[in-house]
């Protein structure tokens with residue numbers, strides 16, 4: 494269920510300003526009106542855009558947003574899945590400030606409302622590698638929230654009979670002496686979520702988190718020693734979160750952080766990780782996942798989606814030796830897969 498890069502480019506080029514979506518994503522207003530239901534609408538989930546001037550990431554994000562602008566039907570809004578600006582953890586404050594400004598300027602140009610979700614890279618200085626003094630008044634989530642006019646780090650809203658919840662998976666720890674975070678929703682927010690969903694009264698609901706509830710990287714890489722929880726790739730309170738989502742029959746939890754597309758269904762809830770808009774922090778594909786995002790369609794109480802790629806050629810910098818190596822390895826793997834495919838199809842042993 495994915496639009497290939499070629500199809501997307503073809504759609505954009507053929508339509509001039511307007512991209513075409515696949516049949517299933519197109520609105521059917523006549524049918525909807527006849528049945529008395531609300532009309533279908535679409536929205537996009539953009540995550541891990543890591544906006545920065547490094548590797549011309551700002552140009553890449555602009556390109557991404559241009560393709561969102563060309564989607565037809567026009568999405569009602571965007572859910573921004575976190576790691577919005579690159580980066581608050583290890584870069585000087587002035588650089589982070591500029592990344593936030595770029596994120597805001599480019600996102601504002603999208604022409605549709607967007608709802609921000611907190612990523613681990615969005616907190617200023619919550620890392621032992623911080624480049625700001627430990628007593629900086631802007632440390633933590635404050636800086637990006639102030640600059641974006643973002644009042645509460647977790648919240649919910651409604652749209653055309655659907656309910657949307659934006660969660661904050663970056664739980665502060667360490668106090669003033671060693672501020673950092675844990676990948677958790679935390680009991681206070683979980684209680685808020687349970688009652689927020691209770692208030693929503695069974696409306697079809699989609700929730701968003703940055704750090705995923707589920708990530709299969711261990712299985713994907715075949716690494717038996719890989720432990721997603723220890724590595725901070727998944728929430729430490731997935732069990733508590735999924736229990737609430739299951740109880741309230743939430744349709745889907747949209748996830749980010751791993752930069753790999755994943756889809757999993759458990760006890761009636763879809764756990765969907767979108768590609769990172771930045772791919773590998775604007776250095777090409779991240780282990781086979783090119784830069785992209787996901788387009789969702791809400792029709793009645795039905796949720797469907799497509800993963801979309803957008804064209805972007807990485808601009809590596811002189812110091813990007815690791816990235817060059819990773820790209821070369823990925824290309825060698827792709828070629829070997831092709832060689833084996835041809836050999837096996839030809840029946841050559």
Ligand SMILES: [Fe+2]
Nearest residue numbers: 541576750769
């Ligand atoms: Fe990220």
